[in-house]
Amino acid sequence: MQIQPEDRIYDRIGEDGFARLAAAFYRRVPADEVLGPMYPAEDLPGAEARLRDFLIQRFGGPTRYSDQRGHPRLRARHLPFHIDQHARDRWVQLMSQALDEARLPDDVAAVLTAFFDSVATFMINRPS
Secondary structure: OOOOOOOOHHHHHHHHHHHHHHHHHHHHOOOOOOOHHHOOHHHHHHHHHHHHHHHHHHOOOOOHHHHHHOOOOHHHHHOOOOOOHHHHHHHHHHHHHHHHHHOOOHHHHHHHHHHHHHHHHHOOOOOO
8 A cells, every 4th residue: 555645644653653663763772872972861751752743743643843842943953963974874774673663554664764764864964
């Protein structure tokens, strides 16, 4: 089954699907030698919630992210972090592993993979 434009991913996987994905990603972050240092341990629960809420909003769910934080401004919010090609690739790698763990429908995972690949490239803010 191919996702049609009128199908919202949120309608397919709901809050639970995005919560599973964000949790699976953030379980990998603390031990990662590239991404781990970018995330203060005390903020991991907050980072997980922000990612979950952003994805929910971006893919057709409630606007909780913007209601609490305003416009996503992803690139501006990530400027303090050193994101080069290596960090971008590691983020995509961990997110890919998280997608596998979350066991979302294949067509949904394909759309999310394309989105993450594109956004991760957009977030590069330092030369390698």
